[in-house]
Amino acid sequence: MQKSPPPPPTAPEQPWLHQGDQKRRTVQRLFDEIAPSYDRLNRLVSLNLDRGWRRCAVEQLNLKPGDSVLDLCCGTGDFFPILRRKIGDGTLVGIDFSAPMLERAEPKDAKATRVLGDAMAIPLADSCVEAVTVGWGIRNVPDIDRAHQEIFRV
Secondary structure, three states: OOOOOOOOOOHHHOHHHOOHHHHHHHHHHHHHHHHHHHHHHHHHHOOOOHHHHHHHHHHOOOOOOOOEEEEEOOOOOOOHHHHHHHHOOOEEEEEEOOHHHHHHHHHHOOOOEEEEOEOOEOOOOOOOOOEEEEOOHHHHOOOHHHHHHHHHHO
16 A cells, blocks of 8 residues: 655745744744844855845945945845945944844844834835835835835935
8 A cells, every 4th residue: 555645844944834823923033033044044054155246236326335224024134244335434234133143143243223123114214215225124024016116215
């Protein structure tokens, strides 16, 4: 007698299948838990290419010293040093919904303002930054269209 294959994983094992507030809570809990190993995981999974991808993305922005930049879904702040080299004493704000991730971002740029916040309701004024970066965090936002509207607004 042949065994049937195991059932596919359920939604709790696949947080990207959740929607709305359930997705937000599931993903936030996941990132709170993995914060201590997040940077190492990124380097391993990307074969250390993630650093070059960030540098390339920032080069496309044509930032100048003194500019203001928002790093949305900033996680552990891997964009911070690259952005700081471009904007000098300009304003750098990192927003993330995971407090443990934001804590790990502090050593990467002590001058950056770190804010616990939501990509779908950015707590900044209209037209207050010259650029917005978002690494891979956009995939975790429950309403990506709303996040894009907020990015355009600021």
